Amino acid sequence: RLGFASAGFLGPSTTPLLVDCLERLDRSRIRTFAYSLLPADPSATGVRMGRAFDHFVGVDQDGPAAIAQRIRDDGIDILIDLNGYTTHARPEIFALRPAPVQINWLGYLGTLGAPWYDYVITDRFVTPDDQHAFFTERFLALPPCLFPSAPRPRTSPPPPPRAACGDPSPTVAPASLPP
Numbered sequence: 001r002l003g004f005a006s007a008g009f010l011g012p013s014t015t016p017l018l019v020d021c022l023e024r025l026d027r028s029r030i031r032t033f034a035y036s037l038l039p040a041d042p043s044a045t046g047v048r049m050g051r052a053f054d055h056f057v058g059v060d061q062d063g064p065a066a067i068a069q070r071i072r073d074d075g076i077d078i079l080i081d082l083n084g085y086t087t088h089a090r091p092e093i094f095a096l097r098p099a100p101v102q103i104n105w106l107g108y109l110g111t112l113g114a115p116w117y118d119y120v121i122t123d124r125f126v127t128p129d130d131q132h133a134f135f136t137e138r139f140l141a142l143p144p145c146l147f148p149s150a151p152r153p154r155t156s157p158p159p160p161p162r163a164a165c166g167d168p169s170p171t172v173a174p175a176s177l178p179p
């Protein structure tokens with residue numbers, strides 16, 4: 001059971017990065033739970049994000065203790081904080097230790113400096129190995145990049161005709177060259 005807590009499920013920064021990643025999780029092995037720290041977004045993007053989870057719960061009206069208890073009651077094994085120390089963050093939920101493993105990812109690229117965060121999902125560019133000493137979290141380094149992205153086709157459009165680029169047609173070389 002994998003839980004995500006965020007105020008950014010509905011915002012322009014996290015949603016595009018995360019929704020495709022969540023839709024690709026193997027639902028036969030992982031059950032996903034979202035704990036939204038802001039009211040629901042009725043837009044098409046908000047609906048898509050809600051459907052990317054097995055359970056999407058709005059906890060924007062609940063206090064930290066109630067949210068932490070909800071997470072415990074849901075049996076969350078790993079809880080991911082997608083905010084860190086950003087706007088609308090609720091780190092006090094994580095301080096109550098509602099899940100056995102708690103992870104900092106995506107919303108805040110530095111250490112959260114708190115003993116209740118076990119790991120930070122990062123990459124070796126953002127946090128090289130020599131930075132371990134400055135983090136309270138242990139590193140889970142993703143190759144090659146910590147940011148998820150939607151897959152894009154790897155096809156290139158055909159090149160434009162030479163004339164469209166202002167390049168004259170090549171001259172045809174004579175059939176035989178002098179010795």
